[in-house]
Amino acid sequence: MRRPTVPAVLAACAAAVIAWSGAAGAATAAPTGAAAAPTGATVSVPAKPAATTTSATYRHVCSTATAKGVAHCDALVRTDAAAKAVQPNALPSGLGPADLASAYKLGAGGAGQTVAIVDAQDDPNAESDLATYRSTYGLPACTTANGCFRKVNQNGAASPLPASDTGWAGEISLDVDMVSAVCPSCHILLVEATSPTTANLGTAVNTAVALGAKYVSNSYGGGDQTASSAYNHPGVAITASTGDSGFEVEYPASDQHVTAVGGTSLTRDTSARGWSESAWSGAGSGCSTIQPKPAWQTAATSCARKANADVSAVANPATGVAVYQTFGGTGFMVYGGTSASAPIIASVYALAGTPAASTYPASYPWAHPGNLFDVTTGSNGTCSPAVLCHAGVGWDGPTGLGTPNGTAAFASGGTTPPPPGCTAGQLLGNPGFETGSAAPWSATAGVVTNDTGEAAHGGTWKAWLDGYGTTHTDTLTQSVTVPSGCTSVTLSFWLHIDSAETTTTTAFDRLTVKAGATTLATFSNLNKATGYAQKSFALTGAAGTTVTISFSGTEDTSLQTSFVVDDAALNVS
Numbered sequence: 001m002r003r004p005t006v007p008a009v010l011a012a013c014a015a016a017v018i019a020w021s022g023a024a025g026a027a028t029a030a031p032t033g034a035a036a037a038p039t040g041a042t043v044s045v046p047a048k049p050a051a052t053t054t055s056a057t058y059r060h061v062c063s064t065a066t067a068k069g070v071a072h073c074d075a076l077v078r079t080d081a082a083a084k085a086v087q088p089n090a091l092p093s094g095l096g097p098a099d100l101a102s103a104y105k106l107g108a109g110g111a112g113q114t115v116a117i118v119d120a121q122d123d124p125n126a127e128s129d130l131a132t133y134r135s136t137y138g139l140p141a142c143t144t145a146n147g148c149f150r151k152v153n154q155n156g157a158a159s160p161l162p163a164s165d166t167g168w169a170g171e172i173s174l175d176v177d178m179v180s181a182v183c184p185s186c187h188i189l190l191v192e193a194t195s196p197t198t199a200n201l202g203t204a205v206n207t208a209v210a211l212g213a214k215y216v217s218n219s220y221g222g223g224d225q226t227a228s229s230a231y232n233h234p235g236v237a238i239t240a241s242t243g244d245s246g247f248e249v250e251y252p253a254s255d256q257h258v259t260a261v262g263g264t265s266l267t268r269d270t271s272a273r274g275w276s277e278s279a280w281s282g283a284g285s286g287c288s289t290i291q292p293k294p295a296w297q298t299a300a301t302s303c304a305r306k307a308n309a310d311v312s313a314v315a316n317p318a319t320g321v322a323v324y325q326t327f328g329g330t331g332f333m334v335y336g337g338t339s340a341s342a343p344i345i346a347s348v349y350a351l352a353g354t355p356a357a358s359t360y361p362a363s364y365p366w367a368h369p370g371n372l373f374d375v376t377t378g379s380n381g382t383c384s385p386a387v388l389c390h391a392g393v394g395w396d397g398p399t400g401l402g403t404p405n406g407t408a409a410f411a412s413g414g415t416t417p418p419p420p421g422c423t424a425g426q427l428l429g430n431p432g433f434e435t436g437s438a439a440p441w442s443a444t445a446g447v448v449t450n451d452t453g454e455a456a457h458g459g460t461w462k463a464w465l466d467g468y469g470t471t472h473t474d475t476l477t478q479s480v481t482v483p484s485g486c487t488s489v490t491l492s493f494w495l496h497i498d499s500a501e502t503t504t505t506t507a508f509d510r511l512t513v514k515a516g517a518t519t520l521a522t523f524s525n526l527n528k529a530t531g532y533a534q535k536s537f538a539l540t541g542a543a544g545t546t547v548t549i550s551f552s553g554t555e556d557t558s559l560q561t562s563f564v565v566d567d568a569a570l571n572v573s
Helices: 006-028 097-103 126-136 166-182 198-210 338-352 361-367
Strands: 042-044 057-060 076-078 114-120 149-153 187-193 215-218 220-223 237-241 259-268 275-279 286-292 305-308 311-314 321-325 331-336 462-466 472-481 489-499 510-515 518-524 533-538 546-555 561-572
Touching (some): 097 166, 114 166, 126 149, 126 321, 220 237, 237 338, 237 361, 311 338, 472 561, 510 533
Parallel strands (some): 114 187, 149 187, 259 311
Antiparallel strands (some): 259 275, 472 546, 489 533, 510 518, 510 546
């Protein structure tokens, strides 16, 4: 049976898009680079299982509008705690350097180490605000003049800097203050991306590493996505916030090479430690549907792919940290969000010493979980299995393996952990298309469907390319990072070809299957057959690379040929 004509399909889709866009279209606008007042509605602590007995109201300092390829910062600022100017003989509200050192058993260190902060837009007051923060707490000066502080654009130049933005300025103030609080002897490199696109932020990360930073903090995130090579730097500790929306996965925290940093509520108590922690209800967590599982993450995560988080630190605004901001702020304010925990952990790595060459510091805490404070109470939502959103003994989603207990869990320990090895398994996301949408595949309209005109191999959804009986091209692609330790990489899929062509000699309609630029096979109307047949291809040389699997179907001017793909797999071992 032939599929509906393209005009008929487009007409039906147009009606659906019109109905959908009226309700949701406004939420997809990307943030602009122009300076603006801090955006985001004032909200209460999420109505999820309580992680602390205290409460607070706060707002997002950056826009939370979502668009593909655009990140938002994960900083939250209290709105029920008035900003304060510097007051003689009085410390600001919120946790300060001495509090964090006490809670996480941190000492001196970090001299000569550079912690890089990657953010978007420019904070024109970054250096002067940093000076006020450090002088208020009696920390040594960190300025451009003494070589401690440096601010550059995403290409590493001192000018031109990006357009200023009061929202991202709050994020920048939070980040540089947290480096100062945890590692006052560290140098600070602030790399400002032109805009919050993942491409520009990735360029800024590469620049930070090129300028010598061994610790790079990223307090931003967007939807789970295909890996960027910008976050793959052996010998560099790269941290990223898991987000502030509870049980949800953000990238780049979900990247297999990154230390994903979750969030806690941190309060003083009368215990021997002097502090207690519970999972913060806003801390991001979950299983990536795209990123491979790092070799060091154990079965405790219950995830077939990368699990968030690895470790955590304070993030609840109700038990938040003191930050000084004047561009978009009026003095000391109380901040939170996993934007606070990511630079804290990056700075703990700096205190622990230079990472061993050719290693991934994300693996260090997994080798030394006993050197962390295990967080065993609190939740960020409801999920199954419960370990992904409920704190408990050992690893859990919101807090990972726990919070710093000194620096031992963040040091290489004189050993050389291997780079990501190869955990046997299947790497493709949504391999049978049963989510009802293409993602993480990219596909032309109508390809991923449950249309009954062609049967699925398994379930009810499949990828149906062509079948229109007119000149037409359909595509289906997905990019996957294959761990370097894999010696066997095999692509397989089930294929059914149904054609109205009667020729036995001429290939009028074709399906081309590629891995990167390499053509694996070409099928045509001459291969039509009843039912499905499985096709398999060894991908020689794919280990340690990001490979794009692509299907491209083309039809000529008449007589349909349908190429139906289902239950694909990229198996490695």
